[in-house]
Amino acid sequence: MNGNYADPVFVNRRTELQLFNDVLTALGAGERRHLALLGLRRIGKTILLDEVRARHPDACIVKIAIDTVVATPEGFALDIAALVLQGALRARGHPRTVTTQPRSLAAAAGLLGSGVTDHLDELLGLVDPAFGGEKRSYGQLLNKVFAFPAVVSDAANVPILMMLDEFQDIRKLLRFPGTDTLWAALREALDRRGRVAFVVAGSIVTAMRAILHEGNDPLFSRFQEVPLPPFGPEDTRELAEGVWYRIGLRWDQNASQRVHTLSQGFPLYAHVLAREAIEPARAAGGPVLGEHVDAAFERQIFDRNSQLSLYMQYLLEHALHAVQGENIPEAVLRTLAQAEGRRLSDLARSVHRPAPQLGRVVQQLISIDILRRDADGALWFADPVFPLWLATERDRQEPGLALRDPRTRERVMETLAERLRALQGAIGxxxxxxxxxxxxxxxxxxxxxxxxxxxxxxxxxxxxxxxxxxxxxxxxxxxxxxxxxxxxxxxxxxxxxxxxxxxxxxxxxxxxxxxxxxxxxxxxxxxxxxxxxxxxxxxxxxxxxxxxxxxxxxxxxxxxxxxxxxxxxxxxx
Ligand SMILES: Nc1ncnc2c1ncn2[C@@H]1O[C@H](COP(=O)(O)OP(=O)(O)O)[C@@H](O)[C@H]1O
Ligand SMILES: [Mg+2]
Incomplete structure (x- = not known):
């Protein structure tokens, strides 16, 4: 038994792990294969990347959370340089922390030879205004950054797998002047001879696809797309029962089934529900039952400060922040949450807005994976819990009351069951x-x-x-x-x-x-x-x-x- 029950046991993803094995083996033999890991938010991309790293402790795998390093091109360059150097040194048996301070970077580069030092100097020159003066350009800087892993790989004689998590956020760099060469720089890095392979992971699938397919020399032809779907019932069961087993609880089969139904196989929700069902099961002094899982779910929905509610608030704020249109986006979300599977014209009538105006808002909500449109033109939420949470807003005003009132609780479960029935009947x-x-x-x-x-x-x-x-x-x-x-x-x-x-x-x-x-x-x-x-x-x-x-x-x-x-x-x- 290892770890805390609160940490998830890593479940399944066998196909993907095997694919990563293959990519690493091929890379060792000098053949580059690039992967694009596409999956909705919280579907398990980061945990999968971490698992790959844990399973290949000796490989040089550099994981970079792109969303955290794109505030400025300078910061981006320094962070990537530091992480690549740190990864290469560790693979060479010199584990040390490399910071973004020029001195730390230079010392690390020095250990890998003059080729690396020269490249780093040029990169630092482009970062430091005192060096480059008027001539510095973000375009050149990006070229230098993307070429850096190959320089380090050659010098250190180690294959490098670059993992760029939340890759869609790299577009934020395009807001800086002179960065329109970003895609070209990236393409060059992908096509460059040598032993550097890239994995890009993105949680806004629609945006990721747009990036990969855009332009006349699209990136997608260089990547093998790896979609990460929600868990099947067996995986959800393994996750939930793993949590209960480690804490020494028994469970009823119905309990793990409820976890799957309520979470729709979304691993984050499955994990939260399994954990939250522990308390009611303990209070009852027996095995975890389906009703404990249901109770946990209701608590998570009604309590404004539950992990699930906090995540839902984040989703809502993120959506409203990303989509223009005054209060229309919110009206769209709340109205659609009352009854999904409607078409635009139908929705426009309920929101009392002209369809074209609404269409623009809906399109934006689709582009950030909040909504999706099925082959029949009907609109749905991409997330299984978000619509339910939106539809129960009123109950959260008085959570205590909602939790005590069996009719309110029943209504939540009924709304949910209705949604599942509708989904099952839906196309797609x-x-x-x-x-x-x-x-x-x-x-x-x-x-x-x-x-x-x-x-x-x-x-x-x-x-x-x-x-x-x-x-x-x-x-x-x-x-x-x-x-x-x-x-x-x-x-x-x-x-x-x-x-x-x-x-x-x-x-x-x-x-x-x-x-x-x-x-x-x-x-x-x-x-x-x-x-x-x-x-x-x-x-x-x-x-x-x-x-x-x-x-x-x-x-x-x-x-x-x-x-x-x-x-x-x-x-x-
Ligand atoms: N393969 C898995 N095994 C166990 N738990 C998982 C797995 N995939 C996802 N989870 C659960 O879902 C949560 C979200 O996963 P994460 O990797 O952060 O998602 P993403 O990076 O796609 O947004 C994890 O913290 C974990 O609780
Ligand atoms: Mg992630």
Whole structure:
């Protein structure tokens, strides 16, 4: 048993840890692979990066919280230089703290040789106004900073993995004059020969994607995108039961299920709920029960100073601060929280504002991942707890009363259950995630061909180590507009390369839909210079006859709703 029960036991993320192993191994052999870790706030990016570092204590991994070092370009340069030097020295067996003081930096550089010293001197010259005088330019400074890891890696003869956490905040540097070369400097660092690889992690996924895809020499082609999803039920259970086990409590299975339902697999919430259920369970003197988890959740929602409430206040303030439009953003959030899954026009009517004005606000809220729009145009909160918290504002005015009143408590649970039902019925990510999870469990098993719309016999499924979404360039506008990108619902990593289209719509798949998917196949094959082994369309509303015919002719696999459930059971067993 290690650690404090209040610290989480690191759970799952096996695929991602394996990927990091591979990246580090390849880097050791001189091959650079760059990763972009994309996941919503508090989904576990930082803890994953820390876990990677803990598992590779001898590797030179430099982790930088970009959000904390971008106040000024000078500060950014000094912080990065210090951290890179410190990391390299530690990997060379000289652990020491390197501060951003020129003397500390110079001493550290001196230990690594003249190449490093020279580069550092130039960098310091650009930072210190007394040195560079009129000539100093932020653009040059950024070039020097991004080139620094490679210089150090060469001199120290150590591969370096640079982890840039909260990477989207690097855009703050663009507010300073002469920094429009930022992306070019970064591209150069990514493409530079040598043994430096980059991992960028970002919690505002929409913004991260915009950064990666922007411009005519986009960054995304250099990064492998690694989406970090919420936990599945098994992971949530492991996390919750790990907390209870370490404190010596017994638990009822229903308790960990409640943790998953209430947290929707968001690890931070799962962890808070597991911890907060300890007290009511102890008071009752028995195992942790589902009702203790519920009680913990209600407390967290009603108490203005609970960890969850404080985080929700932060989310709200952050959203209102980032989005312009007087009090409209707040009205949008509070109104939508009363009933999610509405379209813009519907929302505009409730807020009593013209739709175009509201549209701008909503778009901004989407760009910072507070809201999301599903394929049907309906609006939802990205976070599972935030809408509930917003909808219970009145109850928090008198938390004591709310907690004592069983009807109020019941109402919270009912609102929550309603939201989950609505979500489950909604189009989009949940369905896609379900399909991903099924494919992840293929494990080379053999199942009936019926499950894929084929006649008789069995089909050998590939071993799938991961499934992820993919954005591919569409230079000639094969699927969308010219020079746009197209999203692929899923591609498999493993023994075969599958392209997955997950359709949760009201109407059966048509020929046009199949034709579009076949074009996506072309784009993927071009972008990845690799043949797609199988195209698999999953449709909740089935397939039209002519669509079936086309699928059969093209060897496209088809799975409808009923087959999907059967397949789910078959692969899980
Ligand atoms: N793999 C995991 N195992 C255990 N707990 C986790 C895991 N991932 C996330 N958590 C919980 O969620 C919290 C938020 O994770 P964090 O890494 O800070 O999120 P992010 O960096 O994505 O905002 C952690 O403090 C921890 O309580
Ligand atoms: Mg983080």
């Amino acid at each position: 990510p949940l369905f896609e995630r379900r399909v991903h999870n099924i494919a992840r469990q293929f494990r080379g098993q053999t199942v009936s061909r019926n499950l894929f719309g084929l006649d008789g016999g069995t089909i050998a499924l590939p071993s799938v180590t991961d499934v992820h979404n993919l954005h591919v360039a569409d230079p000639d506008g094969l699927v969308g507009a010219a020079r746009s990108t197209t999203e692929i619902d899923g591609v498999t990593v493993g023994s075969e390369f599958w392209l997955i289209e997950a359709k949760r719509v009201r109407h059966a798949v048509t020929v046009a839909v199949v034709a579009r998917v076949l074009k996506k196949r072309v784009l993927v094959e071009r972008a990845h210079d690799r043949k797609v082994d199988r195209v698999w369309i999953v449709s909740d509303a089935g397939f039209r006859t002519d669509a079936r015919d086309l699928c059969e002719r093209e060897g496209v696999l088809m799975t409808g709703a009923r087959e999907l459930t059967r397949l789910e059971r078959a692969v899980a067993s």
